[in-house]
Amino acid sequence: MPTLITEAERRYLAAVLARPELAVDAIEARDISHPGYAAVYQVVKDLHREQPDLQGPDLTRAAAERLDAPGLDAERLERLRFDAPAETELPFYVSMVLDGSTQRDLAAYAASALASSEGQDADTPRLNARHADLYQSLLDTPWPDQAVAAIAPEAATRTGHEELLVAALMAYPEQAKTLVGIVPPEAVQDFRCRVAYEAVASAGWDGDFTTDISLVWQIAKAREIAVGLGDNPPNYIEPDAAFVARLACTETDQKTGIDTAKHLLAEDIKVSLAAGQRVPLSVERSISPSSIFHDANQIDPHAPPSPQQQQGPSHRQGSTGGQQ
Structure with missing residues (x-):
């Protein structure tokens, strides 16, 4: 099942496929946790740098050919591009992608510090690891299919x-x-x-x-x-x-x-x-x-x-x- 962070990454990637000029310099492929989305993002950025006028179906087709990855064919990328969110929503998704990347870096740093006995301060990496774990659990909040049956309370309550x-x-x-x-x-x-x-x-x-x-x-x-x-x-x-x-x-x-x-x-x-x-x-x-x-x-x-x-x-x- 998708999670909150992978859904945010999917929407950001969809926006970039629709308008590659919106790719944010602060976000690199490594900042995207979903491997497939990260690979597509890198290819789209490369293609846009090489051919700035490449847009729409031509872009998704070129990206799919360069990727040559199962499940990421031109039809799938075109559906993703067609589902792009409004440009005004982009800051929300950029913020979450960067948040997720920061927390993964913090978790890796804390794990490395805890594994090393050289540091004098053991509390800081332990607190960092706890914070990163908590944040990651929030980012991993399940994002269910919106066809989930509605569970509405009585209207008069x-x-x-x-x-x-x-x-x-x-x-x-x-x-x-x-x-x-x-x-x-x-x-x-x-x-x-x-x-x-x-x-x-x-x-x-x-x-x-x-x-x-x-x-x-x-x-x-x-x-x-x-x-x-x-x-x-x-x-x-x-x-x-x-x-x-x-x-x-x-x-x-x-x-x-x-x-x-x-x-x-x-x-x-x-x-x-x-x-x-x-x-x-x-x-x-x-x-x-x-x-x-x-x-x-x-x-x-x-x-x-x-x-x-x-x-x-x-x-x-x-x-x-x-x-x-």
Whole structure:
């Protein structure tokens, strides 16, 4: 089964096959863990250097002839090129390819240092090895076929409404300010929904966007951070990739997010009233500094910087409006 890192590598390679000029100088063939993808990448870079005008089917055919490798014929490469992601998604895949390469180098360095008894400091290579192993386990998160059967909660449940809210925000990220003004991320109760909502809202706040790979990656990292802080995030039967794919396919319109957010806010107010708590006009929700959602960059080191002129979704004060 493909993994998170091999799927990111496949998408990056597909983009390069479609537009070889997008090959990033910082990435070498050795940075790609999948041997077949690495071989194709090197050949495409060589061909583009030798024949800059070689594009499309001519490029994939020339690459296949030079490779002469089983399973990497011109038809397979052409299907890959046809499946190329949008150019705007490329930074996500470049970042993950480089992350994976860095962690493999760190693991090799740590193993070499541990095998050598010459060093005086044994703790550093041991910590490096532990860090590299943990990171590699995240990169090796299974990426199942998106035909995996959907495991959706009942629509009328709290989780069902939260999933619908995230699906609506994924479809209309420009509504981030409005939705966060009604339901801030810390009010979302389901762990995966909260991470996904935070990630999409943080990006949408600045007019940016996320991809399915990015969301699955951030959910995996958030889960490890939560465990490291002593929390116990739930174990889901449905794989994270299938969860994100299911939300991406959920039917929504421009009113879905607003209506769902208002419903969730009304639920929270009812709970507060039932508990005898005073509910201010603008519902305040504080975030503990130890929370994994206190700083979006703690979840995603490649997340866009927080807005400077107005507060982002993770540091909200009071209820704010926004543009749809």
